[in-house]
């Protein structure tokens with residue numbers, strides 16, 4: 156693992172955005188895995204700045220998002236589709252038909268998972284951006300005795316719903332299920348970029364990067380991948 160620590164989140168964001176710019180410069184048709192949550196927001200802001208300055212273009216790129224809540228309409232402000240639209244897609248030149256997000260409102264969710272995996276199989280990920288949940292989840296792959304490789308429906312843990320309740324009016328409004336890319340799909344990405352910020356993530360960062368490889372901490376499986384870049388701000392890296 157290539158672990159880099161930054162004195163400020165701004166420096167981390169810029170470094171991550173440059174990785175995207177370099178990827179798109181060397182491979183305009185790159186397939187990019189994208190993430191939601193607070194962590195990537197600053198990275199997307201830097202990417203938008205670079206796009207504004209004509210330093211990068213998504214015109215020929217394809218993107219796949221990690222996950223989506225089940226049961227939230229795409230135009231609901233808390234959906235990850237709405238998040239991506241607001242935080243990135245509406246500001247860049249990515250053709251909308253090449254921006255893939257799991258379909259959490261599909262009539263047949265099992266079929267939606269199969270279709271997502273088929274698209275991923277046709278277009279392998281060059282670069283996957285990840286955040287990490289407080290319990291070590293990546294995407295919405297929650298700690299469990301066993302993990303699934305492909306896209307699947309997951310029951311959200313209470314701690315995950317509580318952590319994400321800040322985006323909803325009440326805890327009861329947080330969906331109980333999500334559709335997520337599986338660990339197998341994430342680990343197939345050629346390069347993985349894990350970004351972590353804040354002191355409340357320091358303990359899980361230590362466990363994920365230096366602890367045992369276990370499905371009880373899904374992010375620890377990243378230790379098995381040959382090309383992971385970990386970007387930490389000072390607080391998230393303070394226990395390493």
Ligand SMILES: N[C@@H]1[C@@H](O)[C@H](O)[C@@H](COP(=O)(O)O)O[C@@H]1O
Nearest residue numbers: 191192193194286287288294295
């Ligand atoms: N499904 C997302 C994850 O992909 C994300 O990594 C996590 C951490 O989010 P944050 O960056 O806001 O701490 O939140 C959600 O649960």
